[in-house]
Every structure is written in C-alpha cells, then in structure tokens.
Amino acid sequence: MATARRSAFALRDKYAIVGVGTTDYSANSGRTVRSLAIEASANAIADAGLKPADIDGLVSYNFNDSVPAIAVATGLGIPDAGYAVDFLAGGNAANLIVLSAVAAIEAGLADTVVCYRAMNGRSGFRLGGGREMAAAGPTQYTAPFGWITYPQAMAMWCRRYMIKYGLTPEQLGEVAVTFRDNARDNPRAMQRKPLTMADYLASRMIVDPFRLYDICLETDGACAVVVTTAERARDMRQKPVYIMGGAYGGGPNQGDDLFDCIRWPDHAMNYSHYIADDLWRSAGIGPKDIDVAEIYDCFTYSIVMQLEGLGLCGLGEAGAFIQDGNIRRGGKLPVNTHGGLLSEGYIHGFNHVVEAVEQLRGQSGSRQVANAEIALTTAGAMTCGSAMILRK
C-alpha cells in the first residue's frame, strides 16, 4: 500500500463545478472534433449562466485525436485564455483535468476554467480498433506478438484476476446488463435496447475472456464542465456541486506507456488501490458515504478492480458484490447511472463527471438516484488514474 501523500488534496469544498454541457453522442457526427468541443464547452458555459468572456482557462486531454485548448478558446472568441493546457493522456486524466483546473485557479493562473473532452471516436480515430502498428519503444515488446489493442491489454489483466480470485461470465455480464438498464432511462445514451444476460452470454468472443458486451462503445461526441471557486459559484445559475476531494496516481512500475503493464505488480488490482487513501482522506469521508458512483468502465472488468481498490467492497469480493445486485440503481451502491462507457458512450470517461453533477443537482430525470448527496467519479483502468468526490 502506498504511503498517503503529505497533504493529499488540500482544497476540500473550496472549488465547484458550476456548469455542464454535452453534444449528441453518435457513431458518425459528420462534424469536426473542433465543432464538437466548441458546442459542448459553449453549452457548459451557458448552463453556468456565464459568457465565453468569463472564461480564462481551458483544459483537455487527448491521444492526438482532439483539438488543442487554444482552438476552443479561439472558436468561442474567448478574449483572454490564460491557462489553456492539453494533457497527452487517456482516460486516466478524466478527473485529473478538473483537479488541474482547481490547482490552476488556486495558483492564480486562471479564475474560471472549462474542462472538456471531444473526439470522433468512431468515425475518426478509433482507439479501440488498434493503436499504430509501430513496434518502437515500449511496443517493440508487445506488438510483434499481436498484442496491440486495449481490449487485448485489459483481457490479460482480467485473466489474472480470474486466476487469483475467480470471476464468472455471469458476474461480468451483470455489469453490462446493469449499465444497459440504466441507459434505457438516459435520452443521451447511444445504446438503449434491452440487453439480457442471455444476450450477453451469447455475444461473440472478441478476446477471451472478453465478449462483445464486455467492451465499451466507440463514440463521436464531446462534453464539458465549468470549474471555479466556491465563492464565485454562489452567484451562478445552477446550484454548485462542490469538489470535496480528489487524487491522481498509481503504484510502482506504471510502465513506459499507458499499455505497458509488463512490470505491474498485480494485475488483479489497478491504480485505484494506490490512490484510495489519498482520495478518502482528501474528502474526509469513507466508501460507505457514497450515494452514487460513476466508475470508469472501458470494460466490465474495470469495474471489478475499482470497486475493490477503493474499498467499496472487499478484495476478491467484487464478483459476488456485483452479482448480488449491489451496483443496480436500487442497490447499495448505484453505479454508472447514465449507462457508462459501455452503454451511454465513450467520451473517454469525462461523461462520468457530467452525470455525477446532474445526479447531485437532482436533474437526472427517470434515472435519478433519490437523495443523492455525495458522488464518486473515477477515471482510468490500468496503472494510473484519477478520482474525485463531489457533493451537492
């Protein structure tokens, strides 16, 4: 177990998310990534009751499949974009960019910051369809053996969990079925057709142990949030959602890139195990205080490791915890109320932040979790990642 940081995240409740915005989520937007990023950001700014001129920072993350933050600032006509920063990163950064916005404001680099992720993830650059076929640097040890895609990477982790603890297809299937049920109440979701356990079990094997429905969607779309100080947040259009705490990191041997897990200590356990202490300490609460959890689900198995890593259930117990219905909307810990990356869409985990904010505002319509006051969001599935605790 990692030693908790000296002061973890020291800004409890001092910052807030005051606006959220999305585009349509589709398989073929017919639009530029730039226009998607601008639309989602403009919607988030309007939701906060602000104008583009009120924004002086923009933060995003990408795999060379987006547009830089300065392009969105330019497109929105923001006159003074100070903290306009891009992280070259994957889903691990989906909460980190919000924490980075907070850090920038605290440091005096900006006052009000838009955080966004925009991608043509299906019609443009398909992250799940294979990386570049180069075998240089870290990929020289993996790609020549036909080990190339992220589903192939995470399936290797999943097998290791199966060896260590046991995990049944029905337990993974319950994740897919639960999230699809949630998506049926979400007008934004790409997949709203009913999915039964029989459908899951009959779906074709992609990379054993993963079937088709263990793997998330590929999506064209964008979403954004606006972050500012709690003090400024009081006067805005929406009720603020406060950032209670957050953490980013991983364990030893995080690898030479986001795919590389050759030296990772234990593939039945991911980054979440290593940031748990910092996360809970920063917010001053524990796993039992969470009313709704939006957990990064690039694959069904990703949920298993994060439930255990963050102490939401015991080590080796996630399969049974899931199978007992605990992650369903009426269960002990409702997870991915929007349908997640598996059924709402893959906006690289940033859509989880939007859903958490809407749940805490009580704006989630027929999928609303009653009396949701504290939400968990997570981002990342392998050796490094981020998480936040939000409250209304």
Added chain:
Amino acid sequence: MSTEAATEAALAKPVPLPDADSAPFWHGCRQDKLMIQRCRSCRSFQFPPSSVCAQCGSDQIEWVQASGKGKVFSWIVVVHPVPKPVYAADVPYVVALVELDEGVRMPTNIVGCDSSAIVADMPVEVVFKRVSEELVLPLFQPAGA
C-alpha cells in the same frame, strides 16, 4: 509507393525497431539466445531492458542469457483479429505474459498446444521463430513438448 507495395505495407505485422537499450535482446534472438539484463551492483534481473537498474539506480548493467524456462503468468486468446487483414489468418492465437525462472515477465505467443490446454503456472520453454533474415521472435511452448 505502388499500389501493391502500399497493400503489402498495410498487411505487414509490426516489426520491432531495436534501440540502444534493446539491441542486445533482438540480436540475441537471432542467435537463438534469450538475453535479459542483470545489475552488476544489486544482481537484480531486468526486462524490458533499461539504461539503469530500476531497483538500485546503478548503470552497471550486464546482459546474460536467460534459462529460457518459465511459467504462464496470464494469457488471452485473440479471436477477433485487429487489424482484420493482418491477423485474419492467425486467429485464434494466444498472447501470454510468461514469468521466466529469473523472475522477470515477457510478452510472447504460446505455441505448440491448443489454447484450451493452457492453465496458470503451466511450465513453458522458449522456442525461436525465424520471421525473416532480420527478425527472430522468442515464442514459448509447453516445457518438454
């Protein structure tokens, strides 16, 4: 580039590009030797190779021939080929992380047995596959096969 050449390039499987850290590993494969690093200072074995020892920070690294024996740490069976034209003829194929007797892990393919016969900790041994003049890949098969 001609259309034929472009097609051929698109169908090519990834060919490793050796660098200053890895050249002795790939050179060793061409001589049917599985080479890994060992730190002269703390005696730790290391793979993938690096310019320094990740255990003690020493730059006194030497290359040694590994036993070529190990066990299956984890494995997957690729059923759906990606990219399709490149791997269509190969599926299903097995990618594994093998833990060598020296303690380091190495990605590889398991050959010489049906994928359904693979179990955790199954003993395996290296077998070198000559892909071309320049490229030899270290694959693993059940020990004593």
